[in-house]
Amino acid sequence: LALASTAMADPVDDTLVIETDDGSIELVTQTAAPDHLKDVLDTVYSGWLFREDETRVLQKDDFDNPGMVFVDRGLDSWNAAQGAKGESCAGCHEGPESMKGLRAVTPRVDAESGKLMIVEDYINECVTERMGLEAWGTTSSPMKDMVSLISMQSRGEVVNVAIDGPAAAFWEKGKEIYYTRYGQLEMSCANCHEDNYGNMIRADHLSQGQVNGMPVYRLKDAGVVTAQQRFVGCVRDTRAETFKAGSDEFKALELYVASRGNGLSVEGVGVRH
Amino acid sequence: MKRHAALGMIAAALAATPVWSETAPTAVNYEEGAIAESLSGTPGDPASGAKIMTTNALGNCVACHAIAAMPEVPFQGDIGPALDGAADRWTEAQLRGIVANAKMTFDGTFMPAFYKTEGFVRPGNAYTGKAPEGDLPPILNAQQIEDVVAYLMTLKE
Ligand code: HEC
Ligand code: HEC
Ligand code: HEC
Structure with missing residues (x-):
């Protein structure tokens, strides 16, 4: 042994x-x-x-x-009209490739607010302030699916x-x-x-x-x-x-x-x- | 409800008044890391000690130590030294001190203190991740320490 x-x-x-x-x-x-x-x-x-x-x-x-299943779920969520007024992530950001590079530089301090932001914080800022929804739990499945999708855009960086x-x-x-x-x-x-x-x-x-x-x-x-x-x-x-x-x-x-x-x-x- | 409260009081009384001749974790006398007297006043049982050392929720000593004398135990760790021959290297009093609080023997060691109840940063209620309710019990009680020491005393080469 x-x-x-x-x-x-x-x-x-x-x-x-x-x-x-x-x-x-x-x-x-x-x-x-x-x-x-x-x-x-x-x-x-x-x-x-x-x-x-x-x-x-x-x-x-x-x-x-097996993680790719969660990335796919994140992509469905990205495209879905789920905001209070039917907004989708895609409606404002176009494809998820617009998130390329973010994962490699986070956590980072947001220049405007001075707050330390993890990817989850950026997502929740849009979910609550721009889509009028309740915040997603930090470790909830919608959050983890979206973090997986966004993280994938920086793979290899x-x-x-x-x-x-x-x-x-x-x-x-x-x-x-x-x-x-x-x-x-x-x-x-x-x-x-x-x-x-x-x-x-x-x-x-x-x-x-x-x-x-x-x-x-x-x-x-x-x-x-x-x-x-x-x-x-x-x-x-x-x-x-x-x-x-x-x-x-x-x-x-x-x-x-x-x-x-x-x-x-x-x-x-x-x-x- | 009433019955629960009564039971709780009995349990609290038992925890507060240790069996006579038992040394509380806060009253242990370390001499150069060693503890001369039995903590429980009752001789240790090596078979029980072996079980404590290999049970995750108890001592889980094998998480960090390999013990060739226990070939049936899978996945022994290699963080600390192998314990074979421990009784040749240390006296019973020294082993009792190492198991109760290894930091008294090895300054700053990674090995946890198994008979200690104070001085922690954010201690939790066992492995729940929550704050403890009431007084923090030691990881192993006095008799369990004695049982582990009794098993270690069998490790001669
Ligand atoms: C109504 C428009 C809108 C919607 C809907 C929206 N966002 Fe945003 N999002 C923004 C704006 C505006 C910013 C800030 C852009 C900036 O500061 O450069 C932003 C920033 C972000 C950032 C930080 C990007 C960076 O590089 O700093 C992430 C991550 C993000 N959004 C994810 C999402 C996700 C996931 C959804 C859907 C659940 C979503 N957004 C929905 C408008 C929106
Ligand atoms: C998380 C790791 C860890 C756990 C769990 C652990 N130990 Fe240790 N132990 C160590 C390390 C590391 C050392 C080496 C001391 C040092 O120099 O820091 C050590 C040293 C020892 C020694 C002296 C070794 C020798 O023979 O020279 C004994 C005896 C011992 N441990 C017994 C135990 C017993 C019994 C348990 C369980 C009740 C246990 N250990 C649990 C890490 C651990
Ligand atoms: C008692 C030992 C122990 C302590 C203390 C500990 N970890 Fe771990 N950690 C592990 C084990 C075991 C694993 C799973 C195997 C591995 O990847 O190391 C792990 C895995 C991880 C992973 C996943 C790595 C990966 O590639 O998947 C991260 C990140 C991590 N730990 C961070 C931390 C941080 C930060 C702390 C302090 C807050 C910490 N750990 C404290 C034992 C520990």
Whole structure:
């Protein structure tokens, strides 16, 4: 058993080339750590490199990626006349390709309001203010379908969230959360994903806990999981009182974690176990 | 409703007054990380200890430690050192201290404290993600710690 786990103790040596409707694309799943991480990590890795062969292969062909069902549902919602006055996303934005690039630079500070915005916040701003609807729950299925669709438009682009200027204070807050040892188990994100990536915690092969793959289709849940939802799960597992998905704390954390993956590709909808 | 309230009071009274000779988590005396006296006053049961160590909701020690003496337990982790031979490396008092609060032996260690009730950041009600209701119990009670220590004492090479 000890031998079996040592054999898995590293990210695998594999390349993520995805067969899509428009030919194949290659994603960056490992690269030199961004400058702000140089003291603690040399290389950053996508969570994809820590998964089993059977799981990784599902992400190599859109036809096999179960997450694409959610992208399709997002597209139906995009085109549907669902606003209070029959507005649709498509009516104002045309095709979803108009969202290209957004996922690679969010979370980001909105220039006008000064608020830290995750993709979910942009969606809800339109849902409530421009369509006159009740806000969608941060981890509700209409929200996750739409996040999946929007995220896909940036697939292959390199994550590049800003951490300076108006983002700096949010980034510092997120960093503090990342290194705080929460809960009765007294564990920080860093304890698992910086100090112990590559190791086994029971049946789980620990990754660096990057969010470039998010949202991911999770085989265990048979559904799509967003970064905000994953944070809730990871903090709960430390026997802690979690922050809520969409809270200021978790938004700041998402910015910080995203910045640890600056240089990796947005995966659109990843596949994990 | 009435019956529930009464039961609740009995439970609270039981929790507040530990069995005689039991040491409360807040009253443990650590000497260089070790705890000389039994926490429960009752000898530990190694079979029960083995169960606690491999049960997710209890000690779940195998999440982080491999134990070759338990080949039937699948998916043993490799975060901490393998525990085989632990009783050759440590005395019973030292092992009791490591299981109760490993941070007293290994400064800043990743290993959780299993017999500790205070000093946490946002502690929760077990794995619910919610705030605890009332006092936070330790992850393992005094007898469970003794049972785990009794099992560890069997790990000689
Ligand atoms: C009535 C018009 C209207 C509707 C309907 C609408 N939007 Fe918007 N949306 C806007 C405007 C205007 C902006 C702000 C554009 C800007 O600031 O450049 C915007 C911005 C956004 C952004 C941020 C884009 C960026 O690059 O900053 C997202 C994401 C978004 N909308 C998604 C949606 C979705 C999803 C729907 C449907 C559920 C939707 N919108 C419906 C008008 C609309
Ligand atoms: C007790 C250990 C533990 C702690 C503490 C922990 N995680 Fe995780 N995390 C896991 C495990 C196990 C997984 C699933 C395997 C993997 O991808 O590492 C995971 C997965 C993730 C993923 C999904 C990665 C992917 O590619 O799908 C993200 C993101 C993540 N964690 C972020 C965090 C953040 C942020 C924190 C702190 C708030 C945190 N984790 C704390 C154990 C932990
Ligand atoms: C989340 C991880 C984790 C869990 C869970 C955990 N440990 Fe540990 N344990 C460690 C680490 C890491 C060390 C190494 C100490 C150090 O230097 O930080 C350690 C050290 C030890 C040692 C000393 C090792 C030696 O032989 O030198 C013993 C004994 C031990 N643990 C027993 C246990 C028992 C019993 C449990 C469950 C009741 C347990 N551990 C649960 C991580 C863990």
